Amino acid sequence: MENVIIITRPRIYLVTKVLALITAVALVLPISGFGEEKHGGDIWFKNTKKFAPVIFSHDKHSQAGNQCTDCHDKLFKKEAGSADAGNTMTMGTLKKGKYCGACHDGEKTFSVRGSCKKCHIKN
Numbered sequence: 001m002e003n004v005i006i007i008t009r010p011r012i013y014l015v016t017k018v019l020a021l022i023t024a025v026a027l028v029l030p031i032s033g034f035g036e037e038k039h040g041g042d043i044w045f046k047n048t049k050k051f052a053p054v055i056f057s058h059d060k061h062s063q064a065g066n067q068c069t070d071c072h073d074k075l076f077k078k079e080a081g082s083a084d085a086g087n088t089m090t091m092g093t094l095k096k097g098k099y100c101g102a103c104h105d106g107e108k109t110f111s112v113r114g115s116c117k118k119c120h121i122k123n
Helices: 009-032 058-063 091-095
Strands: 042-045 054-057
Touching: 042 058, 054 058
Parallel strands: none
Antiparallel strands: 042 054
């Protein structure tokens, strides 16, 4: 005689509950951010000579629809302190389309020219 598996009602009930639980967990994980890449939070650039420091908010940029790869590793390395290493990130380089100036050009979004208080935040 062949092996026959008899599934009883309690076993069907248990299997149904387990499948429902797995489905619920699978639906909740993407919402909770599990497995997503974590962003770098806020970054303060304080070496701004006589001007107020600049704050860069990863949250604001991601909420505006930007992806990590829009900036990393094209414009910025994913390495703390790399953007202002050697003082290469200046208003001059931004105005030439480097670093933040690649997007903040007045076409994609507000320009680095004449919008000082949008980035230079007084404490």
